Amino acid sequence: xxxxxxxxxxxxxxxxxxxxxxxxxxxxxxxxxxxxxxxxxxxxxxxxxxxxxxxxxxxxxxxxxxxxxxxxxxxxxxxxxxxxxxxxxxxxxxxxxxxxxxxxxxxxxxxxxxxxxxxxxxxxxxxxxxxxxxxxxxxxxxx
Numbered sequence: 001x002x003x004x005x006x007x008x009x010x011x012x013x014x015x016x017x018x019x020x021x022x023x024x025x026x027x028x029x030x031x032x033x034x035x036x037x038x039x040x041x042x043x044x045x046x047x048x049x050x051x052x053x054x055x056x057x058x059x060x061x062x063x064x065x066x067x068x069x070x071x072x073x074x075x076x077x078x079x080x081x082x083x084x085x086x087x088x089x090x091x092x093x094x095x096x097x098x099x100x101x102x103x104x105x106x107x108x109x110x111x112x113x114x115x116x117x118x119x120x121x122x123x124x125x126x127x128x129x130x131x132x133x134x135x136x137x138x139x140x141x142x143x
Contacts (some may be wrong), residue, residue, distance in 0.1 A: 085127030089120030
C-alpha cells in the first residue's frame with residue numbers, strides 16, 4: 001500500500017491535480033468576490049479568475065508537476081503555449097457557466113463556475129501533458 005501512495009505522489013496527473021486544486025481555490029475565490037460579492041459580470045469575473053489561476057498553475061506545474069523548469073526558471077514561450085491551450089478550457093468553462101446560469105437562474109454563480117472548471121480540467125491536463133510539457137523521445141527513455 002505504501003508503494004501505491006509513493007507511486008501516486010510521483011505521478012504527473014496526481015501532481016497536476018494538486019496544483020489544479022490550489023488553482024481552483026484561487027479561481028473560485030476571485031470569482032466569488034468579483035461576481036457574487038461585487039456584482040461584476042460573471043463572464044468578466046471568470047476571465048480574471050482564469051488569468052490568476054492559470055498563471056499560478058503554469059508556474060507550479062513547470063517547476064514541480066512536470067519537472068520541466070531548467071534550474072528553476074520559468075519560460076515565457078512555454079507560458080504562452082500553456083495559456084493558449086487553457087483558453088480552450090476557459091471557453092468550455094464559460095459555456096457551461098452560462099448554460100447553468102440560464103437553465104437554473106443561479107443566484108450564487110460560484111457553483112456553476114466550479115462545474116465548468118471540473119470539465120476544463122481534463123482538457124487542460126491533456127494539453128499540458130502532451131503539448132506544453134512533452135519531452136523528446138530520448139528524454140523519455142531516461143525516465
